[in-house]
Amino acid sequence: MIAVAGHDTASAVAAVPALDRNFAYLSSGTWSLMGVETDAPVINKETEALNFTNEGGVAGTIRLLKNICGMWLLERCRCGWEEISYPELIAEAEACEAFRSLINPDDALFINPMNMEQAIRTYCADHHQPGTGNSRTSGAVYFRKSGTALSSGAGKSAWSFSASGRGSACHRRWKP
Secondary structure (H helix, E strand, C coil): CCCCCCCHHHHHHHCCCCCCCCEEEEEECCCEEEEEEECCCCCCHHHHHCCCEEEECHHHCEEEEEEECCCHHHHHHHHHCCCCCHHHHHHHHHHCCCCCCCCCCCCHHHCCCCCHHHHHHHHHHHCCCCCCCCHHHHHHHHHHHHHHHHHHHHCCCCEEEEEECCCCCCEEEECC
8 A cells, every 4th residue: 555645736746856855836727736845834924914825745744835826717718718729729828919918817806707708808907907818928927926925935045846737838947
């Protein structure tokens, strides 16, 4: 019998191909989890204000992490669109003007709207931005912001970064 971590994310974190313990991870799917492993819970005003959680990890570690919207916006938009493949969506996103509009994917407006595309338009209008946001660019900006906040909250100035899940296809070095 082989015992695994009690949650799929804990198992994914334990499998990160890191060379040392100074790494951050992003497990990205419909919902994303970005975090770092620590030896003890990190509880302070900064982690509380940023809505970070401390969860038990493998071998007595703690996963300081942030729950992030992930692919939720895209999946909900796809419900209202004709059938379109992910390669087609990626090509369309790459053709869009980057940083034209930036959205906060964790805004309450996006929790479960009847029409996600309209919710994005409403968010852009409410924040005096043109058209619709490029969720690909917005997601990248939000992940970077969350990673930088994790660096500060965990007291780590640099680490390697590992991304996994269907919302990612990379493993690269990253410094906040």
